[in-house]
Amino acid sequence: MNTNGPRRALRGRAGRMQGGRGSGRGSKGAVRLWGRHAVEAALMNPERQHRKLWATREGIDSLCGDLPEDFPVEYAQAQDLARLVARDAPHQGLVLECDPLPDLHLDDVLDSESRRPIVVLDQVTDPHNVGAIMRSAAAFDACAIVTQDRHAPPESGVVAKSASGALEVVPWIRVVNLARALEQMADAGYWRIGLAGEAKATLAQALSTGPIALVLGAEGEGMRHNIAEHCDALARLPISAAMESLNVSNAAAIALYAIATHEDSE
Template sequence: MAKGDRKRALRGRAGRMQGGRGSGRASAGQVRLWGRHAVEAALKNPDRSHRKLWATREGIDSLDGDLPPGFPVEYADVQDLARLVARDAPHQGLVLECAPLDDVHMEDVLTSEPTGPLVFLDQVTDPHNVGAVLRSAAAFDACAIVTQDRHAPPESGVVAKSASGALEIVPWVRVVNLARALESAAEAGYWRIGLAGEAEATLAEALPAGPVALVLGAEGEGMRQNIAAHCDALARLPIGERMESLNVSNAAAIALYAIAVR
């Protein structure tokens, strides 16, 4: 079937949407994603189970590749789609409801030969920041990000939109005890470097030749004392005195670049 014919065959019922909440919350057990990059990456991810796509015709046309025959699509206008997502969320004509990704376990990441860095986030709760860190992790070939299950945002449309497709690429490990996960990383051969503005050494001075586990704390509070104690070294980014600190996602991007080019 030709691309144009396939899209005509997928014509759904337009008008007022079913399931619209204006909160971005999906049906029970599902997650709702929006925006072209996030939706396109999820559609291409074979590990995703998709329930339904709401879209404008322009949104469908923006996707790279065709939807499978019979894929559940409901066409609607921009105003209708806005009812399905968080307030003022830039959905770009695409809203996808799908099953959350399967859990990724720490041992699954560590059993592979360590190559790219691991990124540990200590109580970083802003979904925009976590999504941006995922995006940088994908750009610089990090093998996973690791968060504490109770002090990190859930998988969501906000995380996915900020990650710009990286949510489908970078494994996200959720652990009960972040300190124990750092111990496991050390046993697997990772050198644990915590970013701290008060550290004497710069990141360039602290980087080893081997695999790195990069540890970042939340803005303001920074790393907890117990997490800092589980690092092999603390290091700072050499930023100017006029700025006290960087946003955690910006710091992650700079540090991952430094690791990539050492």
């Protein structure tokens, strides 16, 4: 039993699950999440419609809050939960099936007055990277992550686990046309910086005093030419010549830290 202070009510919207089990996949139209941080954040999110929680008793006790009395829970052994998630996924005794988060639009998050950065991902398809970037976005107070509706991973347990709860707090905006979305950001007053290893300017030199849209491309290929053309500046991280590049999630974390400390120093 968790004894770290008073336990809060986990007040997500619970509903009865319909459909059967899958191997890491939710039933039709559902998302399956696992791991304590991902599940607890989803349970606390009022925007989530919950269907069912499979859990060990130890998993339930690890939650920093109390489930409503009528919440649909099925107790199971750890080895049984392993059949509900992706292979070798660390479920930590908790597997939650829920509806996907409601769709959001770019207009919902654009706010140049707040000066919180936006993270734009151009064809970053690895769900582990997207989740890790989302976690950094939450840590450094980014207002949203923007991806194309295609060439990006779906909302999933892998993304949620890598995001460690950030999937529930960082808006994820999916757009049809990424270049058009960047134009919309410019119209709203954002300075668009694309990270590119071949750029002459460093990120510190490219930063402006206004809100930033940070654009990152896929590992290896980088940003597409059309997306780079829609940036106001291209910049690089000044890494050692002994290393060719950084993982895109590491680059995002460093860049977001630079943006945050640049604002603090003004």
